[in-house]
Amino acid sequence: MEPHRIPSVPDSMYYIPNFISEEEETSILNKIPQNHWITLTHRRLQAVPAKLTATNTLITSTPLPPYLTSPILPRFTDLDIFSGAPHGVNHCLINEYLPGQGIMPHEDGAAYHPVVATVSLGGTVVLDVVEKGCEGARKWRILQEPRSLLVTMGEAYTETLHGIQEVREDCDLNAETVANWGLLGDREVFVASGGVNERTTRISLTYRDVKKVSTIGSKIFGRGKT
Numbered sequence: 001m002e003p004h005r006i007p008s009v010p011d012s013m014y015y016i017p018n019f020i021s022e023e024e025e026t027s028i029l030n031k032i033p034q035n036h037w038i039t040l041t042h043r044r045l046q047a048v049p050a051k052l053t054a055t056n057t058l059i060t061s062t063p064l065p066p067y068l069t070s071p072i073l074p075r076f077t078d079l080d081i082f083s084g085a086p087h088g089v090n091h092c093l094i095n096e097y098l099p100g101q102g103i104m105p106h107e108d109g110a111a112y113h114p115v116v117a118t119v120s121l122g123g124t125v126v127l128d129v130v131e132k133g134c135e136g137a138r139k140w141r142i143l144q145e146p147r148s149l150l151v152t153m154g155e156a157y158t159e160t161l162h163g164i165q166e167v168r169e170d171c172d173l174n175a176e177t178v179a180n181w182g183l184l185g186d187r188e189v190f191v192a193s194g195g196v197n198e199r200t201t202r203i204s205l206t207y208r209d210v211k212k213v214s215t216i217g218s219k220i221f222g223r224g225k226t
């Protein structure tokens, strides 16, 4: 993973362009069920296999569906991304953002093992990362190209917030303003556009390990949480 480390951000964030191929991207996009979206004001989402309960527990009897696991999870294993996670990967949040949509700065928090892996599909977007705390907090911009993978762990997971601005274009993209500029798959696109990224529909797959799990079976037989 070391060659993919994003410089200047707190330990550790990694960016891998072209983590999946165009064919794989199209195939996943075509398999996302269109009748499972939960529509929010600023985006829509699907929590797979289920939404967490009020106590941040994943109650389920079904694993992630094959279109979300193959070919992505074996590649995570090859890169050793979730090797320290108690259940490996057990949850995927699918978020869809139209141009002008985004997500407020937030942290993913204690419900999950502190490793998150995000695969981007469709459009390009800037993820804003900011140190927790008040004035003078350091900020970074991370450009996420379609088919890329972004991994956040360690201090980057616990000590920063991340968000996506509700804009129709991301501006002023260059080597000075984009933390992962040197790791991008195709910088020339942004050079040619004068540093502007016109937003198009983006779908992200956010893979995590929910710490508290209760299978429906173990609930029925009274074995409780694992």
Ligand SMILES: O=C(O)CCC(=O)C(=O)O
Pocket: 093, 095, 103, 108, 118, 127, 162, 204, 206
């Ligand atoms: O869409 C993204 O890349 C970010 C999603 C996110 O931060 C989340 O689901 O917690």
Ligand SMILES: [Fe+2]
Pocket: 106, 107, 108, 162
């Ligand atoms: Fe998040």
